[in-house]
Amino acid sequence: MSAQLTAxxxxxxxxxxxxxxxxxxxxxxxVTFDVGYGEVFGxxxxxxxxxxxxxxxxGTLIAPTExxxxxxxxxxxxxxxxxxxxxxAIMPEAPGLYLKLTVAENLRCFADLYQVSDPADRVCWALxxxxxxDRAGDACGALSxxxxxxxxxxxxxxxxxxxxxxDEPTSGLDPSAARDVHDxxxxxxxxxxxxFLTTHRLDEAERLCDRVGILSTQLRTVGRPDSLRxxxxxxxxxxxxxxxxxxxxxxxxxxxxxxxxxxAGPASYLLAVADPEEMAPAVIRSLVAAGVDITSVGExxxxxxxxxxxxxxxxxxxx
Amino acid sequence: MSRISVRRVKAIVVKxxxxxRHNGTIVVSMGILPLLLCVQPLIVVFGLSSSASAQLRHxxxxxxxxxxxxxxxSVVASYSVVGERLQGALEPVxxxxxxxxxxxLGKAAAAFLPSVLVAYAVFGxxxxxxxxxxxxxIAASVIIAPDLIAQLVFTPLLVGWSIWLSIAVSTRCTDPRxxxxxxxxxxxxxxxxxxxxxxxxxxxxxxxxxSAGGALLIFNRLGWTLASRLFxxxxxxxxxx
Numbered sequence: 073m074s075a076q077l078t079a080x081x082x083x084x085x086x087x088x089x090x091x092x093x094x095x096x097x098x099x100x101x102x103v104t105f106d107v108g109y110g111e112v113f114g115x116x117x118x119x120x121x122x123x124x125x126x127x128x129x130x131g132t133l134i135a136p137t138e139x140x141x142x143x144x145x146x147x148x149x150x151x152x153x154x155x156x157x158x159x160x161a162i163m164p165e166a167p168g169l170y171l172k173l174t175v176a177e178n179l180r181c182f183a184d185l186y187q188v189s190d191p192a193d194r195v196c197w198a199l200x201x202x203x204x205x206d207r208a209g210d211a212c213g214a215l216s217x218x219x220x221x222x223x224x225x226x227x228x229x230x231x232x233x234x235x236x237x238x239d240e241p242t243s244g245l246d247p248s249a250a251r252d253v254h255d256x257x258x259x260x261x262x263x264x265x266x267x268f269l270t271t272h273r274l275d276e277a278e279r280l281c282d283r284v285g286i287l288s289t290q291l292r293t294v295g296r297p298d299s300l301r302x303x304x305x306x307x308x309x310x311x312x313x314x315x316x317x318x319x320x321x322x323x324x325x326x327x328x329x330x331x332x333x334x335x336a337g338p339a340s341y342l343l344a345v346a347d348p349e350e351m352a353p354a355v356i357r358s359l360v361a362a363g364v365d366i367t368s369v370g371e372x373x374x375x376x377x378x379x380x381x382x383x384x385x386x387x388x389x390x391x
Numbered sequence: 392m393s394r395i396s397v398r399r400v401k402a403i404v405v406k407x408x409x410x411x412r413h414n415g416t417i418v419v420s421m422g423i424l425p426l427l428l429c430v431q432p433l434i435v436v437f438g439l440s441s442s443a444s445a446q447l448r449h450x451x452x453x454x455x456x457x458x459x460x461x462x463x464x465s466v467v468a469s470y471s472v473v474g475e476r477l478q479g480a481l482e483p484v485x486x487x488x489x490x491x492x493x494x495x496l497g498k499a500a501a502a503f504l505p506s507v508l509v510a511y512a513v514f515g516x517x518x519x520x521x522x523x524x525x526x527x528x529i530a531a532s533v534i535i536a537p538d539l540i541a542q543l544v545f546t547p548l549l550v551g552w553s554i555w556l557s558i559a560v561s562t563r564c565t566d567p568r569x570x571x572x573x574x575x576x577x578x579x580x581x582x583x584x585x586x587x588x589x590x591x592x593x594x595x596x597x598x599x600x601x602s603a604g605g606a607l608l609i610f611n612r613l614g615w616t617l618a619s620r621l622f623x624x625x626x627x628x629x630x631x632x
Contacts, residue, residue: 168483
């Protein structure tokens, strides 16, 4: 094995200033992040933000025009293309199956392309993992969109990859099939497989991903979903009362440690506090002292969607 | 250059053959085109009287049939890359460890086998019909050893050349029908030369045969290089020119 092929096993993906231009058009640029082994990394961004091109670049399908990367322990160079592709698997957004062939024939072809040992067993396993065993003999052209998506996922599992790139894996799946995919991703993570998940479903990313990156030609942010929320939004306490306060400033202004407040609904208020959990009892006491009927008090949690939209709005404003 | 994996090449061959079997257009084209090409020489041969056998010494009817291996492979090979690309199935294949050489060899081998079989089969039928039903004396004038040998030797060479040209065309086209038409058009000069030799425009001497054989070997090598150069993963995936 050449020196260039020596694996550096510190990160499953290590990307430094990576970029791709098609002529004068920038697909993505200056992208830097690391993904550890066994991590589920969500890659989010609007349509046309460069997510798919990034995946194709890391999958050695297209060559970067700037920067460098290490994929599954190997430097991203044309010479390492075959070896990198044998260590990873990519499930593209479109299933791209041979529609005239059966499900089993499709999988068998790819098992041979990956030179899987004992391909028949591996195909059986992949069919079972995606609950497709009873459809093995069906032509792919006769399957629904959701079933085709499952076949594509089964195909991506054949090679037992170290890094699995999934581009919108639950697109077109019914809730039950989507849950199966989520369970599978968790199982893969437990097995040490790195999952690079490109998705538009932010709830999915929030539930599954250890960390997320938000791309809009450039990488806007990388972090854990809860850390990103804390970084971007002040923590607040949501208070809902039975009836609106006649003078909220008087009540909340007199409450220690409430830094500010705003009305969120007819009888709902958001209070800016340093630590919602610590401050909740004091707020409740003030409200009770004011003779108000309280319906609920709790921390107001921003979703990953709030983070996502905030970042993209910031970008739109700045440009 | 990395070593070629026979298993991966075989996987592509098996997949392609399975796809051909299910593709009605390909099956029909591969069946009808050779039959049409063989009808005209049959009409000529069956229309001849016994006294015309001397005239046939200056015409090599069997060599007309070399148009079949020159043209028929275009039908399948032209479809090979563009067809897969249109299905969206090319990207998943390119994400596997398969090399460009393995993929192209697999596709070429898959087109080679049925094309050679069809060409030999039609040739066999033609010889059988002439032997069994042509007027006395005609068969002996048509079926001569040098032309039989030429048919056996040149068929695979012409098939190979046609396949590489058609695959090269297929990598640059976005529509299978256009690719098939351009593939057949690209083989037109070869087909014309074949006709010229068959009609004694260029006398089919041993020197001509050796030169043509050598040229076809070189063309096969050049065709492989051309197809490899034109097969660009990035362009095929992103559709950039």
